[in-house]
Amino acid sequence: MHGTPRLTRLLPLLALVLLGALLPLFVPQYYLYIGNMLMMYAVLALGLDLLLGWAGQFAFAHIAFFGVGAYGTVLLQSRLGLPFVVSMPLAALLAGLLGLLIAFPAARLRAVYLALATFAFAEGAQWLFNAWDTVTGGADGLRIKAPLLFGRALGDDLRAFPFIALILALVVAATMYLTTSRLGRALCAIRDSEHAAAASGIDVRMTKVIVFALSACYAGIAGGMLTTFQSFIHPESFGFAQVVLMLSMVVVGGLGSLAGTLVGVLALGLLPEVLRTTMRSLLIWQELVYGLILVLAMMYMPRGLWGTFVRGKAGRKTSR
């Protein structure tokens, strides 16, 4: 796992970018919408996994940074007249800076206290999106004008798809690099034992702060992605239910593994669509099903779908 990523590992990313360019030509709009959603969730989940899976820091604040990214991208365009290519990275940066700000007090807190503090922060942020209605449109939501990318309008599933695929490919490449770098190894060391990490010369506090900010940046990017294919954002999209969904994706897929996270995003992102199309009357079961999946995954698959799969394969090899 450790070492610089080999070039062959980048091939799937190239395929992703190509698919992004080609699929919109012949796939129906509804599937493109699901694809966009899944790719956005993938960026969110990868960011959360950096924090939760790699660094072992249990934080709920992710959703707030997602909101900052989305509202930031829209407002920078509509209020300050910045072009989309500037406002989306700027909003992601803003989310990262906010993450940095939160990270300093948060890095002092351990495990459960951190979960609690960031939970409060996330709920507070959602409250702000709701209450600050002169800027965010409050509970009525905020209508988005289709953003322009080098003169071409995005704004719907068809036109945004190639762009979103490209962003996901870049984010995955960045994650591959990050997790195999010195920082990635430092994160694992902190997760396994803060004391041992500190004893081997890792600046625990600084590393935590950096990963917190990075993870916030990911969420900010995902927020920007949301504004390219939705025409409307709403405080409801940044609530606790979304946190639970992201958490389930990371946990069910497999903590601390890129492939695992992507598997989790696919599995749980498609679940509501499957429920909606095949068993419309069963939609009321959705919350119950998600809860059960979380509980059962914790009980029977602590390594997640991917971890269990990889281990099963390794187990067969050694037994032979």
Added chain:
Amino acid sequence: MLELVLQSVASGIVTGCVYALIALSVVIIYKSTDVINFAGGEIVMLGGYLGMMGLVYLQFPYTLVFVYAAACTFVVGAFFDRVVLTKVLGRAVPGQSILVAMVIATVGLSYVLKGSVRLFPYTEDVRRLPPFLSGEPVFFGTVVLQPQDFAIVGICTFLMLVLWAFFSLSMTGKALRATSQNPRAAALVGVPVRTMRMTVWGIASGLSAVAGILLSSKLTMSPDMGVIVILAFAAAAIGGFASLPGCIVGGIILGVIQNLVGLFVSSRAISVAPFLVIMLILALRPQGLFGGAVMAKKV
């Protein structure tokens, strides 16, 4: 103006007592199992709906309803610990925090409970249980209190006293405290640690259920009322997640703060007050308002 302030303080104390009860249930679970129970609010909600079921379908009298809801949730809590948490504990994966796994399991439980309650008819609307004590309101100068308010404070105080007596006088309570201080040492002197953990989860859930009925008769009930747990977290944070008297005081402080914020700032700011309390306390005094120096937990 003074009358308004006094009135808000008085009714803040009443709801604060209920928050304190929920905070107690969160803290006793945290102290004995290190888990923050994110399903705490949903157990409160379940208690409220069990109360409604007892009153409406089973036609129980109110006193019996309290006992019945507490008994049902006792089973739910104990069952969750025995079946789910024990399994999660036993499946530790190297390089993964077991606490994270357990907390996520409680988040899962909260969704399971909310989802199951929604499956029943008549849960889609916001409802309210009938008051369990009616009669003439009582006047203290300009402050008006309903008889039910006294009953709420009375029930909460009674339960807190029972809890105190249980933990400090009874053998089981002492065993529970031993378990929470050092499970291994407790096991060595013959305390059945597993049973103790189950008992704590059961007792905590029973307390939450009573709080649920009290809340649903004073305020309103809906499947989403579980968000109330944030108030309990804030109250527990004031007590440093360690001190039981601290979290009772914390609950009452929060009830009063909520009402005063509603009076002086705006009614929209009420819901953000507990988040601010949690963040401020965790950032500035993680040991709680009443805690001494920070105590290092076992590494």
